[in-house]
Amino acid sequence: EANEYLARELMIVKVSAAANRRSEIMTIADITGAKVMDITLTTMTLELCDTYAHLCRFEEVIAPYGIIEMVRTGTIAIEKGSDTFNASK
Template sequence: MKHTISVLVENHSGVLSRISGLFSRRGFNIESLAVGPTHDPAVSRITIVADGDEHTVEQIEKQLNKLIEVIKVKTFGRDEYLARELMIVKVSATANKRSEIMTIADVTGAKVMDITLTTMTLELCDTYAHLCRFEEVIEPYGIIEMVRTGTIAIEKGAETFNAKK
């Protein structure tokens, strides 16, 4: 089962390697990992999507908490959070396919970033599941290149998750 885990860490060099190293050496499977600054320059926030049963997730949380530079860890419950991921995809698109691809983009919410005589580059920011559906639909046109950021997530409503107590 997939779990979305938010980790607040000190913004030190080497923190990311400690975290990714922890996952590999303890045999935890990472689906995606996204890291970036927060509004507090001393704190970075990492969102990890990991695969595992309850016991594994409990261990992931505890082992993450043992790292000195990890400030807080939270595993989101189902429907507790809002999640987004950005995808950029370059598809082969000759003149006769362009309008079809434009239609798919319209329906799915993707935007055209770039266009050439033979390709179109689209961006889509949405949930992991929606991105997967989009990929499925665009795939028959010929995906030349694709990048995804991995999921970032924040809790729904007025609840906050920050470095202060």
């Protein structure tokens, strides 16, 4: 099908994570497919690779815990099927 793409974006986010809130953050990570990259006594760093819309929803859900740092790659995409991307299309 023409103009159908697979698109993804990577987000790495560091949130405040006091001991009494870590299980809640882990549950959110499990539900959303985020991976825990790092954990300290006061923070957790999570990685999530998904669509732009899913990352925006994840950010809304995780924001109340206190975002300390966040980086995003921007969207990358590739055409579905056997066709290849051609900028002149």
